[in-house]
Amino acid sequence: MLRGRISDWIEAHRDECVALLQEIIQIPSPSGEEQRVAECLAARMRGYGFTTAIADGAGNALGTIRGAGGGRSLLLNGHIDHVPVGQMPDPYSGRVVDGSAFGMEGKVVYGRAASDMKAAVAAMVLAGRALNELGISLKGDLKVAAVSREEVGGAGTMSSIVDSQFLGDVVLIGEATDMHLALGHRGSMKFGVVVRGRSCHASAPERGVNALYKALDMIRRIRDELVPGLPDHPVYGRVSLVVTQIDVSPKASNVVPERCVFWMDCRSHPGYPAERLYSDLKGIAAELRSVDPEFDAMVLPTPLINERGFTGFYTDPAANPVVGEAAQAIGEVLGPRRLGMWTFATDGRIYSRLGLPVIGFGPGEERFAHTEQDHVRVVDFLDAVRVYAWLACRICGVSKN
Ligand SMILES: [Zn+2]
Incomplete structure (x- = not known):
């Protein structure tokens, strides 16, 4: 079945998946200097069979896998800028190390932006690749917005909306949720x-x-x-x-x-x-x-x-049935998940103001973001690829596989 084929593909391409994450961690991209990562990701998306993928002038990489029609579009959003490295040792190594150094089980990928949030961005791009290589064609469009300048106010996401009208019927923000669901923030x-x-x-x-x-x-x-x-x-x-x-x-x-x-x-x-x-x-x-x-x-x-009014948001499951659908789809991959809120703010607030349902799911833990222990567990990263790919099937619909 479909979900099993996705898992098999990820297992067979494990090393290549981790290599993409390492590659984008190794390209420094402090806020305002994202162009090289954006170009790398746009080139990768084109190579992975995305219908279109561009690095725009605002430091964003925007990729689309065009659907066959008749389904909802899903926009996956993640930022590619990161906060300053500070005293972090070897911040751009992207090396795979034993997680015990951080109190984690198994292997982790270490480096600035691993958890906040290049792991999620790499997983989004790889989810598209997996679907393409498996010959799974969606009904609705699958879009990946790898955006600039989130850490300094959200100008990258704003530009993707204003200049490129890059939107979806359902929006997923991949900021760290420790593999649970986040529905908003203060x-x-x-x-x-x-x-x-x-x-x-x-x-x-x-x-x-x-x-x-x-x-x-x-x-x-x-x-x-x-x-x-x-x-x-x-x-x-x-x-x-x-x-x-x-x-x-x-x-x-x-x-x-x-x-x-x-x-x-x-x-x-x-x-x-x-x-x-x-x-x-x-x-x-x-x-x-x-x-x-x-x-x-x-x-x-x-x-x-x-600031006119409240800058937080909440996607109420009672008013947005897609939350239940997403929770069920993610549960099918990982088992039951908690529905919670982020402690910090995200670009999700921008889409939410436009009236779109915004759901959060990402690898990595909030407590490691912006710290010298920035890392992500390899299993969580690979599970995020599975989740994003399966969510695309469930939200956009599958036209042939
Ligand atoms: Zn972030």
């Missing part, structure tokens, strides 16, 4: 606070008002009073809020700073919109001012201006 917003003081010589700090100390008063309140009370949500989980950046001026070790700006990252659900956080922060500033006349802070209304 929205993210960034708030800043400017705290003003009065500069003076650092040798006589009592003559001025230290903006850094005043900012710390507010940061402490945020950490100790606001954060513990942030609301939970049955689907999205709890709101998170953390101060991530702080800056003073003037920048001199012998001057008491007159200005301090700090920034916060907040991951929120629809029950705690930007307006609410904005008013909570303003409330803390007003309270501090009521007990300290020298306290002078302004909450910057950045997300209220830049």
Whole structure:
């Protein structure tokens, strides 16, 4: 049967599959420098019999296997950019090592972007190859969008939609889910606070008002009073809020700073919109001012201006029967899977805003993304090829095999 033939093909081409993953890990592709990986993937897709495959001017590789007609199209989306390598040893080796170094069983492929998310991208391309070489022709189109600049805001996916209208009836995002299903994530917003003081010589700090100390008063309140009370949500989980950046001026070790700006990252659900956080922060500033006349802070209304509304998404299985179909298809390959949410944000939010059903499934674990232990288990990578290929059969329909 079909599913068995797909598994047999993957087993017989195991080494070639791993080699493709290694090849794309070995090409560095920090955000904004994805062109070489995109060209490599486009060339591979053409070689694997995709109907069309191009590397566009935006650093994306876009490939399509045209269906015979009469089925839904499935778009597989994965990003090919990665975060900086930092102190990671040998980040572009892509070598196969024993997983015990990371507390994992079996062999793993190590390297920057292995889990986030070149393993998923390679698996998407290989799923297309497997179907083509097995002579399985789909009814709907199977599309692979290997996109640039996800880590810096999603410009690659945006460009694939705006410039190439590269869309599908069903969208799968391959960000790491540890082989379970993810149906969405919280929205993210960034708030800043400017705290003003009065500069003076650092040798006589009592003559001025230290903006850094005043900012710390507010940061402490945020950490100790606001954060513990942030609301939970049955689907999205709890709101998170953390101060991530702080800056003073003037920048001199012998001057008491007159200005301090700090920034916060907040991951929120629809029950705690930007307006609410904005008013909570303003409330803390007003309270501090009521007990300290020298306290002078302004909450910057950045997300209220830049982001209209909620930036997270949730593909509700009750409203989208395709979630159940996908869960069943993936279960047929791997056994029953959990339905959950990602902790981080993905390009899925962009497709979801267009009203498309977005489902998440990818090899790798969230906890290793952006770390020096970036790796993916070989068995999970190969299982992802099986899942993507089988999902294409189930979602797009099979016209001949
Ligand atoms: Zn990612």
